[in-house]
Amino acid sequence: MRGPLLRLVFVLGLPVVLVAVWWAASAGSKDVYWPPLRTIVETFPDVWTGERWRGDVLPSVLRLAAGYALAAVAGVALGTLVGSRRRVRAVCEPVLEFLRAVPPPVLVPVIMLFAGIGDTMKIVVIATGCVWPVLLNTVEGVRAVDPVMAETARSYGITGAARLRRVVLPSASPQIFAGLRQALSIGIILMVISEMFAASNGLGFTIVQFQRSFAIPGMWTGILLLGLLGFVLSVLFQLVERRVLGWYHGLRDASRRS
Amino acid sequence: MLDVRGLKKVYEGSGRRIEAVRDLTFTVGAGELVCLVGPSGCGKTTLLKCVGGLLAPTAGEVSLSGRKVDGPPPGMAFVFQEYGRSLFPWMRVGDNVELPLRQKDLSRARRRELVGDALASVGLADAAGAYPWQLSGGMQQRVAIARALAYEPEVLLMDEPFAAVDAQTRADLEDLVRRLWRERGITILFVTHDIDEAVYLGERVIVLSASPTVVREQLRVDLPAERDQVHTRVAPRFAELRTRVYEQIQAAKRGAATPAKADMPPSG
Numbered sequence: 458m459r460g461p462l463l464r465l466v467f468v469l470g471l472p473v474v475l476v477a478v479w480w481a482a483s484a485g486s487k488d489v490y491w492p493p494l495r496t497i498v499e500t501f502p503d504v505w506t507g508e509r510w511r512g513d514v515l516p517s518v519l520r521l522a523a524g525y526a527l528a529a530v531a532g533v534a535l536g537t538l539v540g541s542r543r544r545v546r547a548v549c550e551p552v553l554e555f556l557r558a559v560p561p562p563v564l565v566p567v568i569m570l571f572a573g574i575g576d577t578m579k580i581v582v583i584a585t586g587c588v589w590p591v592l593l594n595t596v597e598g599v600r601a602v603d604p605v606m607a608e609t610a611r612s613y614g615i616t617g618a619a620r621l622r623r624v625v626l627p628s629a630s631p632q633i634f635a636g637l638r639q640a641l642s643i644g645i646i647l648m649v650i651s652e653m654f655a656a657s658n659g660l661g662f663t664i665v666q667f668q669r670s671f672a673i674p675g676m677w678t679g680i681l682l683l684g685l686l687g688f689v690l691s692v693l694f695q696l697v698e699r700r701v702l703g704w705y706h707g708l709r710d711a712s713r714r715s
Numbered sequence: 716m717l718d719v720r721g722l723k724k725v726y727e728g729s730g731r732r733i734e735a736v737r738d739l740t741f742t743v744g745a746g747e748l749v750c751l752v753g754p755s756g757c758g759k760t761t762l763l764k765c766v767g768g769l770l771a772p773t774a775g776e777v778s779l780s781g782r783k784v785d786g787p788p789p790g791m792a793f794v795f796q797e798y799g800r801s802l803f804p805w806m807r808v809g810d811n812v813e814l815p816l817r818q819k820d821l822s823r824a825r826r827r828e829l830v831g832d833a834l835a836s837v838g839l840a841d842a843a844g845a846y847p848w849q850l851s852g853g854m855q856q857r858v859a860i861a862r863a864l865a866y867e868p869e870v871l872l873m874d875e876p877f878a879a880v881d882a883q884t885r886a887d888l889e890d891l892v893r894r895l896w897r898e899r900g901i902t903i904l905f906v907t908h909d910i911d912e913a914v915y916l917g918e919r920v921i922v923l924s925a926s927p928t929v930v931r932e933q934l935r936v937d938l939p940a941e942r943d944q945v946h947t948r949v950a951p952r953f954a955e956l957r958t959r960v961y962e963q964i965q966a967a968k969r970g971a972a973t974p975a976k977a978d979m980p981p982s983g
Contacts, residue, residue, distance in 0.1 A: 605800035612767055612793040613815035613866065623814060627805040704805040704846055711848040 536595025
């Protein structure tokens, strides 16, 4: 009985303290840029009405989902190809490292030139930013397949698609998930940035609009909402990861115990 | 059944040329249990990988039932020393055993039957739903053996399978191999560096020289088919045989140039 309760206290303790400190410290604030937390919280339901959720939050999330999914599929597919062929890897690796080093936000103006300022541009921006961690981690994961496992598969005639699906990808999945996790936070950043450049809706767009019209509490609610969105996505990600990589965590715990 | 003729393997790399296996010729008859024993680092694993089609020999050839081996043949199953890295940790035990069968043209029901039967005969009928890493080392190696059995190979290749388990588990696993061999009539080629194990398990022991490897001697183990850990290991004949093998291995380590004449002709 004490266990779960104590855990809950641990999990919620610091957030509660931080919010309380913010609440108390900002309580009497007359500063336009730092409104009291109380005001922000009161503004929240007025700003984020059903219409805003439909018109701004949903399009943002959908674009993020599309760009992220595109990056995940392309990253895993290309990464598997590059990782399993030594020649391809030797040719591609320097280029990949260079491309990865280019900060994705600088691509926004470039991509705007050919993809316009619509949804396509934003999805492409998110995808081009997210693909690198997935790609590079997949390359590493695929390359690191245990030689004994590879030999076992070969000796039992497990080749081609079966080998890929049942041996190579599962074996690389812990690395792939590490890449997907990095990509998720990059994706959220790019979702916002792409909407700040040129957009007519979306979370990033709304926050910039509030800032320009000096609706400061409104702007703060947008920032809070973004934080919450990131948090929820990360929790969802963890749930998926725990399901898919259950074996990996079990294996690690088992080898730590022995 | 299994024919190894003039097998030679030379590793070339970074300016160094390493002759691991010089010239090996031996046969394993159908239904035989043959142990290969040699000093540490004598190229046993290289040899077994060449036999299993995992490595291409530099010269010579291996044939299984008259057909040349130039890749892992469907009639061979491998049991590796590193059971922890040979089983797939993302699959449950039952799926691990079933995976190789998916490559064969078998009905789902038949696959189930083979998996159940193989797990039962290694004493792990209830472990199908567990993950390999939830099992002890000995049990994991049993799973690897079950996987090989379910594959219904003509020849089972075992590469120092019990080198990484404790002594008691090892004795149990040795008896398991003897029992499976007698029950199922499979052909087994068992590689080990443990002299007692080779004599206890084998119907025939092939003693290898130090690397570059050649066959030093072949011994027929004329112990009764019914063997057990307590009585067989103290039988005078067991002692004689192990002494004989031990002397050969010692001589091999010293690098005595000419191998002693085989006192028994190889069968098959």
